[in-house]
Amino acid sequence: MRARGPGLARGCPFVPQYRELTRVTQDFTENFIDVEGVEKVFDVRRRAGLLRRERHQVRAVDSLTFSVPRGEMVGYIGPNGAGKSTTIKMLTGILTPSAGRLRVAGIEPSRERTRLARRIGVVFGQRTTLWWDLPLIDSYRLMHRMYRIPDARYRENLDRCVELLELGGLLETPVRQLSLGQRMRGDIAAALLHDPEVLYLDEPTIGLDIVSKAKVRGFLRDLNAERGTTVLLTTHDLTDIEQLCRRVMVIDHGRPMYDGELSGLHAFGDGERTLVVDLERELPPVQVESARVVKVEGPRQWLAFPAAQSAAPLVARIAAAYPLVDLSVREPDIEAVIARMYARAPSPERPGEAGAPVGR
Numbered sequence: 001m002r003a004r005g006p007g008l009a010r011g012c013p014f015v016p017q018y019r020e021l022t023r024v025t026q027d028f029t030e031n032f033i034d035v036e037g038v039e040k041v042f043d044v045r046r047r048a049g050l051l052r053r054e055r056h057q058v059r060a061v062d063s064l065t066f067s068v069p070r071g072e073m074v075g076y077i078g079p080n081g082a083g084k085s086t087t088i089k090m091l092t093g094i095l096t097p098s099a100g101r102l103r104v105a106g107i108e109p110s111r112e113r114t115r116l117a118r119r120i121g122v123v124f125g126q127r128t129t130l131w132w133d134l135p136l137i138d139s140y141r142l143m144h145r146m147y148r149i150p151d152a153r154y155r156e157n158l159d160r161c162v163e164l165l166e167l168g169g170l171l172e173t174p175v176r177q178l179s180l181g182q183r184m185r186g187d188i189a190a191a192l193l194h195d196p197e198v199l200y201l202d203e204p205t206i207g208l209d210i211v212s213k214a215k216v217r218g219f220l221r222d223l224n225a226e227r228g229t230t231v232l233l234t235t236h237d238l239t240d241i242e243q244l245c246r247r248v249m250v251i252d253h254g255r256p257m258y259d260g261e262l263s264g265l266h267a268f269g270d271g272e273r274t275l276v277v278d279l280e281r282e283l284p285p286v287q288v289e290s291a292r293v294v295k296v297e298g299p300r301q302w303l304a305f306p307a308a309q310s311a312a313p314l315v316a317r318i319a320a321a322y323p324l325v326d327l328s329v330r331e332p333d334i335e336a337v338i339a340r341m342y343a344r345a346p347s348p349e350r351p352g353e354a355g356a357p358v359g360r
């Protein structure tokens with residue numbers, strides 16, 4: 001979407017949610033976001049013939065319950081149409097839930113959106129909150145006024161963002177002339193000038209190259225560590241989650257499927273891990289109990305073994321019988337695990353099907 005000034009004032013607040021999950025990171029003492037039994041139903045009309053339209057309802061979010069303690073970084077993932085953006089819009093107050101209870105910093109977002117806007121920052125990877133035709137610095141000056149940020153604080157935050165997000169050479173450039181990666185970094189800075197306590201990120205690395213992704217991830221990690229900013233991160237890039245969040249929430253068809261540590265998702269995989277062994281020399285496939293060789297490349301061999309089983313006895317058996325030089329254990333591929341989880345999820349089209357593990 002092209003930048004439009006007024007949209008910024010209306011669109012800034014975005015907040016995440018979660019339910020009573022385990023505490024997976026630091027010493028969180030307070031829930032910043034509380035979501036309890038939240039639903040969002042859209043009334044839509046669709047064509048039912050040449051002239052006729054019929055009404056029906058889309059249940060975008062259904063029985064969503066979670067909480068997020070202050071200072072946590074949480075990944076919020078799901079397939080297309082799962083309800084992620086709708087959740088974020090409710091957390092910022094842009095949308096009002098059809099049912100349930102939702103609080104961010106003790107505030108009901110849809111009732112006190114303006115008050116909440118001062119405490120939250122929002123970044124949409126596919127849109128910008130910057131003024132399209134103005135130099136980047138002018139958008140920041142406007143935000144300075146809009147949020148009534150004290151001068152010293154504004155200057156300090158701007159300097160920090162400019163340095164860490166490498167915006168120095170871009171401040172006088174009109175936003176429309178920025179590359180996607182530059183614009184994204186510009187948007188992240190814009191979301192942080194007023195010191196939000198929570199940052200909602202909707203696909204912040206979409207379309208970025210590897211170097212830009214690394215910059216954005218590094219910046220977010222530091223922000224969370226240094227300022228304790230709570231982060232709710234929606235992404236289709238699981239590397240974002242792996243590098244930033246210990247906790248992940250998975251939703252599909254508006255319903256929670258999993259909430260817990262990222263590592264816990266492995267339990268929903270094929271149930272196998274891989275032991276990679278380097279032998280002194282090329283040898284025939286290793287023969288060992290409770291593991292099978294799935295790949296051989298020169299002296300390196302890959303052995304699949306049950307995920308629930310400890311690797312130690314397997315390593316001991318191989319070391320006793322083969323000239324072992326080095327080894328590593330690989331967890332199941334997380335993308336494959338999640339794809340399988342989506343495929344197994346119950347849906348309105350497939351009622352009653354099994355699936356939907358929910359962690360915690």
Ligand SMILES: Nc1ncnc2c1ncn2[C@@H]1O[C@H](COP(=O)(O)OP(=O)(O)OP(=O)(O)O)[C@@H](O)[C@H]1O
Nearest residue numbers: 042044058060078079080081082083084085086087
């Ligand atoms: N304003 C709206 N009116 C009607 N239906 C809507 C509206 N907004 C979202 N939906 C529907 O609600 C469901 C959830 O949409 P949402 O945008 O929250 O998904 P998402 O998880 O963010 O998807 P994506 O990853 O593709 O961005 C979809 O079926 C979508 O078509």
